[in-house]
Amino acid sequence: MDLHASHQPENYQHFNAKTYLQRRFIAPNGIIDEERGVQPFYLQCYHHFYQTFHSSWDPTKARLLELGGGPVIYPLISAAPYFADITFADFSKPNLKQVELWVNKDAEAHDWTPYFNHIVGSLEGKVGESQSRVTSLRSKIKTIVTCDIRKEDPNGILDIGDRSEWFDVISFNFCCEAVCTTIESYQETLLRLCKLVRPQGYLTSLISLEESWYVNGGEKMFHLGLTFENVTSSFKQAGFSVEFSDVFPIPNEAQNILNDCKAIAFVVGRKTNSK
């Protein structure tokens, strides 16, 4: 493995989506590798967010953006009942292809069944309703589109012509700190995203803390090392009040396998201005 790989955002066009899914997303409680120990935390965070905050918007009209979503849909399983329209965006076409395969019920698609069972059956207690959630989520992902969070004009971030409508929620996980090389650019990116969120809407983010690298498919990828304080102060400077947060320390035995992350943070920001 080349451990000297530098930060080359364009490399994400060749992101190995299949490896990312197969190495990390077989089952939330899987025992194939130790990193999976953190996934119940990711799923609990989104379960908690949607159960607690969904009454802030109108589910018959609300719009969700999954930004830098990679090839994964796990954050959307808890979200599906509360939105009319979901846009899925990522920089990498191979990642979007994996999401399209799943939406189109292609036989080659990744199997997310264990995640639906965990969230709908175990967290929500709706045993036997996983399949209807699958159908509902497929129908609500209306747009799958490329994006680039580095674009200076917020309206240019999504490759969609007219971006005149705001999103009620932007879900933005493990992306910004993989793309931005400085804390300043991390803050500036959140500031631009704030313009895509409707007033009083939300930006939610799972963030790897104090991580300097991660691996995917034998390639070592850059990661910006952030503390929890860096993240929360960036949210505030970007125009979000921090409404909820949680931190999950990575157990020693799970460190330095797929990354050198020390903890995972979940932050819920609410847009406080009207711009």
Ligand SMILES: C[S@@+](CC[C@H](N)C(=O)[O-])C[C@H]1O[C@@H](n2cnc3c(N)ncnc32)[C@H](O)[C@@H]1O
């Ligand atoms: C570590 S992955 C996270 C994927 C997913 N959100 C998750 O929770 O696993 C980082 C993601 O950032 C995306 N990305 C890289 N450069 C980007 C850019 N300039 N704009 C938007 N997304 C980008 C990659 O394609 C990749 O899907």
